[in-house]
Amino acid sequence: MLSVPNGEVRVRVSGSGAEVVVLACDAPVFIEHYDVLIALLVERYRVVCIELPGMGFSVPTPRFGFTLHEQAETVTQVLRALDVAACTLAFPCVNGYLALLLAQNAPELVSRIVVLQTPSWEEEKKWARKIDFRGRGWVATPYLGQLIVSVSRRMIARRWFAKVLGSGADAAEFSARSTAALDAGCGWGLASLTQAYFSAPAPVFTPISQPALVIWGAQDRTHRATDKDSVLQYFRDAESVSFETSGHSPELEQPGLFTEHLVRLIEHR
Numbered sequence: 001m002l003s004v005p006n007g008e009v010r011v012r013v014s015g016s017g018a019e020v021v022v023l024a025c026d027a028p029v030f031i032e033h034y035d036v037l038i039a040l041l042v043e044r045y046r047v048v049c050i051e052l053p054g055m056g057f058s059v060p061t062p063r064f065g066f067t068l069h070e071q072a073e074t075v076t077q078v079l080r081a082l083d084v085a086a087c088t089l090a091f092p093c094v095n096g097y098l099a100l101l102l103a104q105n106a107p108e109l110v111s112r113i114v115v116l117q118t119p120s121w122e123e124e125k126k127w128a129r130k131i132d133f134r135g136r137g138w139v140a141t142p143y144l145g146q147l148i149v150s151v152s153r154r155m156i157a158r159r160w161f162a163k164v165l166g167s168g169a170d171a172a173e174f175s176a177r178s179t180a181a182l183d184a185g186c187g188w189g190l191a192s193l194t195q196a197y198f199s200a201p202a203p204v205f206t207p208i209s210q211p212a213l214v215i216w217g218a219q220d221r222t223h224r225a226t227d228k229d230s231v232l233q234y235f236r237d238a239e240s241v242s243f244e245t246s247g248h249s250p251e252l253e254q255p256g257l258f259t260e261h262l263v264r265l266i267e268h269r
Contacts, residue, residue, distance in 0.1 A: 004077035006062040011078060012049040015042030018267055024070060024075065024095040027055040027188050028178040029249060037255040044263065048087075050078055052095070054063075054153045055188030056181070060135040060264035066189055066196040068203055072101040079109050088266055090114035090251065094197060095123065100234055104209040112265055113212040113235075117220060117248055120230035121202050128198055131222050140186040140198065145191030153188050154179055168221035174249075205234045213239035213265045217246030217253065 002009045007269045012031050021041055034049050052071050064070060075098055079087065089099040089110055096118030103110040107198045119127070132139045139145040149156065151169060157178040161171040182188065215244035216228050232238055243250040243257060253260040 002051055002081055004074065004081055005061075006074040007053045007058060008065055009074065010051040010057040010218070011104060012080065013047070014038050014049075015046045017042075019044070020046045020048060020084050020260065021266075022050065022075075022084070022087050022089050023097065023251075024089075024091045025049065025051045025056055026092040026095055027051075027190065028060040028153075028160060028182075029174075029252065030056045030091075030178065030181045030186060032177050032181065033174065033249075033252055037258065039250055040255055040259045045139050046164070048078075048082060048084060050075065053097065053190060054192060055187075057186045058245070059187070062268040063200070066192040067089055067200060068097055068100065068197050072105070075102060075111065076106055084090060085147075086111045088112040088114065088262070090116070091118075092249065092251065094193070096231070097121065097124075097203065097205075100205050100208065101203070102194040103210050104206050104263075107203050107210070110210055111212055112269075113208070114215060114262065114265065115212070116215045116250055117188065117217060118214070118231055119223075119226050119228060120233060121205070123227050123230045125186065125198055127223065128194060129224055131150040132149075132194070139191050140194050142195055145195060149188060149191045153190075154182055156190075157165060157182065157188075164218065164222055166217055166243075166245045166247035166250075166253050168245045169247060169249070169253040174252075207234055207236050208235050211265060211269045213261060214238055215250050215258070215261065216240070216242045217248055217250040218242045218244045220247040222248065
């Protein structure tokens with residue numbers, strides 16, 4: 001647990017390589033889901049894995065509002081507390097926008113970016129609306145959303161993994177790790193984050209110059225209608241790849257393939 005101005009943040013730090021890779025958990029994925037991937041990466045790199053405030057065992061301050069900019073600020077605080085600079089960010093889903101904000105607002109901290117299952121902001125809003133109880137918008141509704149997630153979070157996590165993972169992933173194992181964390185008292189501020197992110201004005205992203213890798217898991221059924229190339233507008237130097245047998249968590253479903261692409265980004269570009 002690392003104390004920063006925005007709260008107490010749960011961080012796993014492994015390895016001792018000169019290059020640093022930073023991972024941010026996309027709840028209901030938590031640090032324990034990254035065991036296999038981290039074991040591969042520490043052979044070459046120092047690895048930092050972060051649970052964002054309210055999205056795991058990290059505890060936000062009472063005034064924390066779950067906004068995009070507060071979450072990005074928290075990542076910045078963690079990196080500075082760990083004396084990390086010029087790192088590679090590998091952030092999935094909505095966390096990809098945190099990577100974009102860090103790259104443009106604190107470029108000295110970020111050498112390269114990997115975003116996974118992250119389209120343009122406009123496409124992400126459409127996606128978030130579509131998956132919110134089949135477009136009913138219950139999670140996005142203040143108070144109602146918090147109540148539903150609090151009461152049903154284990155069921156939501158179980159159904160999520162059953163729907164979004166690829167053919168080679170063990171949805172039961174993903175779900176079991178989430179359930180163990182939830183039973184142990186971790187938080188999942190899904191409603192607060194959804195409401196804070198998508199009720200606010202759209203963030204402004206200027207095309208960033210750091211080399212970037214865009215990864216999509218092709219079997220994620222929730223993103224069938226998403227314009228997957230839409231995120232490329234945010235980069236000046238980006239490559240896009242598809243993991244054909246992965247779903248929403250390609251870095252965890254195919255950690256070996258992800259590591260190969262990451263090594264190429266870091267060491268050969």
